[in-house]
Amino acid sequence: MCSRTSPRTRVGRPRSAEADAAILAATRDALVDLGWSKLTMGDVATRAGVAKTTLYRRWAGKNELVVDAVxxxxxxxxxxxxxxxxxxxxxxxxxxxxxxxxxxxxxxxxxxxxxxxxxxxxxxxxxxxxxxxxxxxxxxxxxxxxxxxxxxxxxxxxxxxxxxxxxxxxxxxxxxxxxxxxxxxxxxxxxxxxxxxxxxxxxxxxxx
Amino acid sequence: MCSRTSPRTRVGRPRSAEADAAILAATRDALVDLGWSKLTMGDVATRAGVAKTTLYRRWAGKNELVVDAVxxxxxxxxxxxxxxxxxxxxxxxxxxxxxxxxxxxxxxxxxxxxxxxxxxxxxxxxxxxxxxxxxxxxxxxxxxxxxxxxxxxxxxxxxxxxxxxxxxxxxxxxxxxxxxxxxxxxxxxxxxxxxxxxxxxxxxxxxx
Amino acid sequence: MCSRTSPRTRVGRPRSAEADAAILAATRDALVDLGWSKLTMGDVATRAGVAKTTLYRRWAGKNELVVDAVxxxxxxxxxxxxxxxxxxxxxxxxxxxxxxxxxxxxxxxxxxxxxxxxxxxxxxxxxxxxxxxxxxxxxxxxxxxxxxxxxxxxxxxxxxxxxxxxxxxxxxxxxxxxxxxxxxxxxxxxxxxxxxxxxxxxxxxxxx
Amino acid sequence: MCSRTSPRTRVGRPRSAEADAAILAATRDALVDLGWSKLTMGDVATRAGVAKTTLYRRWAGKNELVVDAVxxxxxxxxxxxxxxxxxxxxxxxxxxxxxxxxxxxxxxxxxxxxxxxxxxxxxxxxxxxxxxxxxxxxxxxxxxxxxxxxxxxxxxxxxxxxxxxxxxxxxxxxxxxxxxxxxxxxxxxxxxxxxxxxxxxxxxxxxx
DNA sequence: CTATAAGCGAGACGGTACGTCGCGTCTTAAT
DNA sequence: ATTAAGACGCGACGTACCGTCTCGCTTATAG
Incomplete structure (x- = not known):
């Protein structure tokens, strides 16, 4: 019997930590260039060199993303x-x-x-x-x-x-x-x- | 030759004053029901019983409209x-x-x-x-x-x-x-x- | 009392007949170039010089569009x-x-x-x-x-x-x-x- | 030096024969439930209790899989x-x-x-x-x-x-x-x- | 009384972004 | 080497609003 600290053994490919950093940086860049209202999820994804789905896998939407970025x-x-x-x-x-x-x-x-x-x-x-x-x-x-x-x-x-x-x-x-x-x-x-x-x-x- | 003291006597059908009031009231209603980010010009027009063109003839966009409404x-x-x-x-x-x-x-x-x-x-x-x-x-x-x-x-x-x-x-x-x-x-x-x-x-x- | 043949007086901007023809022709072109399974609504719209929404306003989807085109x-x-x-x-x-x-x-x-x-x-x-x-x-x-x-x-x-x-x-x-x-x-x-x-x-x- | 009459003695874990049968059966089930166009590889994998990679290791895509299943x-x-x-x-x-x-x-x-x-x-x-x-x-x-x-x-x-x-x-x-x-x-x-x-x-x- | 001009409701239009889905590939750990 | 799990880049989906543009009609002033 083994004791597990985490609730479940992590299985499957882990999320990329680099992607997180790239996305938050890209979000700040986009805020500088475009401002809040013209910032789009697709543009942030492109700037970060990441797929749009990767953003939505981590954040519920623009609001949450920007809060974390700022x-x-x-x-x-x-x-x-x-x-x-x-x-x-x-x-x-x-x-x-x-x-x-x-x-x-x-x-x-x-x-x-x-x-x-x-x-x-x-x-x-x-x-x-x-x-x-x-x-x-x-x-x-x-x-x-x-x-x-x-x-x-x-x-x-x-x-x-x-x-x-x-x-x-x-x-x-x-x-x-x-x-x-x-x-x-x-x-x-x-x-x-x-x-x-x-x-x-x-x-x-x-x-x- | 005609003398015009005012910038120009307006010709054509005048703008409806009722429409203005109805639009601003509808905007406030929409703000209450939907909040800023979910408020749309089309919805305001519908609530006011007015065509979208009538809104755009008077305000440049959502921002200006809401400022006036508030x-x-x-x-x-x-x-x-x-x-x-x-x-x-x-x-x-x-x-x-x-x-x-x-x-x-x-x-x-x-x-x-x-x-x-x-x-x-x-x-x-x-x-x-x-x-x-x-x-x-x-x-x-x-x-x-x-x-x-x-x-x-x-x-x-x-x-x-x-x-x-x-x-x-x-x-x-x-x-x-x-x-x-x-x-x-x-x-x-x-x-x-x-x-x-x-x-x-x-x-x-x-x-x- | 007037007799109306059409159910209601057509109001609003009428649909463009040219658009219909352009879309059907573009659909046939796309079928030739791409085949059924690779044909996309967006591509047809682009070929026809028309917005995607214009396609969906007239046809429920790819199937209906292609039937009419063929x-x-x-x-x-x-x-x-x-x-x-x-x-x-x-x-x-x-x-x-x-x-x-x-x-x-x-x-x-x-x-x-x-x-x-x-x-x-x-x-x-x-x-x-x-x-x-x-x-x-x-x-x-x-x-x-x-x-x-x-x-x-x-x-x-x-x-x-x-x-x-x-x-x-x-x-x-x-x-x-x-x-x-x-x-x-x-x-x-x-x-x-x-x-x-x-x-x-x-x-x-x-x-x- | 070893003599090999067969193309090569396979090394590593052999492919599961049960998986093949389960996948083809799952494909037929999915065809019944969803029809051709709504059938997806991911869904077949889930129904078969198998990972998507296992499907792609055996079939090039949906077409080939369905042909074999039928x-x-x-x-x-x-x-x-x-x-x-x-x-x-x-x-x-x-x-x-x-x-x-x-x-x-x-x-x-x-x-x-x-x-x-x-x-x-x-x-x-x-x-x-x-x-x-x-x-x-x-x-x-x-x-x-x-x-x-x-x-x-x-x-x-x-x-x-x-x-x-x-x-x-x-x-x-x-x-x-x-x-x-x-x-x-x-x-x-x-x-x-x-x-x-x-x-x-x-x-x-x-x-x- | 008519001509001209602007306003108006309706709704189609070319766009842009949305958030989701499926693809086929990849990276893990486990077998 | 294969497996289950699941993240990944990609591309298409069908929808929602945008702001503009025809339409046919109404309502004013000017000649």
């Missing part, structure tokens, strides 16, 4: 340690803004979020592979500031609500500035935004 | 006078959140913004018919607060930049909360958000 | 008047054989009949547009022979059964010789076949 | 000895008709013949495994009739042509009746057909 870009984001909370925030916001300015992100991000309003599994996929990654930065920043003594202990509210609030404010403001107002997220704007945010946080802390 | 909903937004800046902000944010929760808005708004990242005329159309309408509320709120003495005179910064900042923060945070985080924008959240914002504004004013 | 070739068949029943039969059989030797007919005819064994509407379509056309020649030939006194009056059997029998024998033998045995239907074979057939008919007439 | 059915045909040529013919024609009425034969026979018009190897395969088997019955019947004195000696014509003619007439007429005219090949029809044929043969013999 998600890896968010791995680049990390919280720099610049010595103060305000400098840390400014650093990460500029990174986030740079990401949003990239043509593949700019055209894809709002589109998949728009689709996700009517597609719960897609919404969950976005949350898991993109939103959580960003939210983690907020937690990390708050903890580091608490270690420095810049912020009082605790998460600042019931049910971790302040972290969520901060996250929506930061991500929302930057996205709105970049994509809706279509104005540059430069360091001048980021400094004024950070000052506003930290001022608000300090006032809220004082009030308690 | 824009009128933003007429409902107005700044209530509740006696204090914080109460005014809470009121208008709740209105805005209610609008975002409507299925036609929820599915359409981010989608057309996403499209607009690669379509300058569309971006301008959205700015003129939706964004400006919202931004006006910020100006109005700031002036009213200044009349009350809650805020110092001036627009609070160089090149009117603070109004823009405030606008991106408010609109961005609410949209992000509602559509990305997919959490309810209820009055508890709005109060905490408003407190944060006003705290930040006060700190910024004190700093100058 | 059927017109059977219009060429006619019973020559060569003065005697045997000469008439030899003439029409040679015509039929020549038709079966044409590449478009050779590859298509058995294929659609094979399909028709599991598709009653297709079988009816073939019967109406091809089989009846051929059967008519048998009737015509029998009547002409009766006028000449070469055959006794009557159709030679109950329920017109002899006409049917003769038809199956002639058409079946020629098709089998040409397509299954794949031997030439030349005038030597036709003379021997006709002699056999007329001998059999005479014997049958004598027996009654 | 060919064995023709082994059932044999010339009964009913004491007279006419009775023998009637017997064998009824057998042949019964075979053509079977769903697997009905849907497959004309289809592979149609394919064979553009595929010489396939045509040869059909000739060898199906057509010759039938033609043999004609020879056998003619010889038996000659032994009985019902027919004069010789094959009745130059280059054995009469056997071929008789074969095309019998097989062609029955196939046409069954598949094109789609009328039953019952004993009444067979008697009239046989009378016609034998009358023709007698006339031809008298003429010489």
């Amino acid at each position: 998600a890896v870009l968010f791995d680049e984001l990390e919280l720099p340690d610049r010595g103060s909370l305000s400098a840390d925030i400014e650093g990460v916001v500029l990174q986030f803004a740079a990401l949003l300015e990239r043509p593949e992100t700019k055209t894809a991000l709002m589109a998949v979020v728009a689709e996700s309003t009517r597609d719960a599994p897609l919404r969950e996929r976005i949350r898991a592979s993109i939103v959580e990654r960003q939210k983690h930065l907020v937690l990390q920043g708050r903890r580091r500031a608490q270690e420095r003594g810049e912020l009082p202990d605790g998460d600042g509210g019931p049910a971790g609500g302040t972290d969520d609030l901060i996250f929506d404010v930061i991500a929302g403001a930057v996205v709105h500035r970049a994509l809706v107002s279509a104005e540059p997220v430069d360091s001048a704007w980021v400094q004024r935004f950070t000052a506003l945010l930290l001022g608000g946080l300090a006032a809220a802390a004082a009030q308690d | 824009a009128v909903l933003f007429d409902e937004l107005e700044l209530p006078d509740r006696g204090s800046l914080s109460a005014d902000i809470e009121g208008v944010v709740l209105q805005f959140a209610a609008l975002l929760e409507r299925p036609e808005t929820k599915t359409a708004l981010m989608a057309v913004v996403a499209e607009s990242t690669r379509d300058a005329p569309l971006r301008e159309r959205i700015r003129a018919s939706i964004v400006e309408r919202q931004k006006h509320l910020v100006l109005q709120g700031r002036r009213r607060a200044q009349e009350r003495g809650e805020l110092p005179d001036g627009d609070g910064g160089p090149a009117g930049g603070t109004d823009d900042l405030i606008f991106d923060v408010i609109a961005g945070a609410v949209v992000h909360r509602a559509l990305v985080s997919a959490e309810p924008v209820d009055s508890a959240w709005v109060q905490r958000f408003t407190a944060l914002l006003l705290g930040g504004l006060a700190a910024a004013a004190a700093q100058d | 059927a017109v070739l059977f219009d060429e068949l006619e019973l020559p008047d060569r003065g005697s029943l045997s000469a008439d039969i030899e003439g029409v059989v040679l015509q039929f054989a020549a038709l079966l030797e044409r590449p478009e007919t050779k590859t298509a005819l058995m294929a659609v009949v094979a399909e028709s064994t599991r598709d009653a509407p297709l079988r009816e379509r073939i019967r109406a547009s091809i089989v009846e056309r051929q059967k008519h020649l048998v009737l015509q030939g029998r009547r002409r022979a009766q006028e000449r006194g070469e055959l006794p009056d009557g159709d030679g059997g109950p329920a017109g059964g002899t006409d049917d029998l003769i038809f199956d024998v002639i058409a079946g033998a020629v098709v089998h010789r040409a397509l299954v045995s794949a031997e030439p239907v030349d005038s030597a074979w036709v003379q021997r076949f006709t002699a056999l057939l007329l001998g059999g008919l005479a014997a049958a007439a004598a027996q009654d | 060919a064995v059915l023709f082994d059932e045909l044999e010339l009964p000895d009913r004491g007279s040529l006419s009775a023998d013919i009637e017997g064998v024609v009824l057998q042949f008709a019964a075979l053509l009425e079977r769903p697997e034969t009905k849907t497959a026979l004309m289809a592979v013949v149609a394919e064979s018009t553009r595929d010489a190897p396939l045509r040869e395969r059909i000739r060898a495994s199906i057509v010759e088997r039938q033609k043999h019955l004609v020879l056998q019947g003619r010889r038996r009739a000659q032994e009985r004195g019902e027919l004069p000696d010789g094959d009745g014509g130059p280059a054995g042509g009469t056997d071929d003619l008789i074969f095309d007439v019998i097989a062609g007429a029955v196939v046409h009746r069954a598949l094109v005219s789609a009328e039953p090949v019952d004993s009444a029809w067979v008697q009239r057909f046989t009378a016609l044929l034998l009358g023709g043969l007698a006339a031809a013999a008298a003429q010489d």
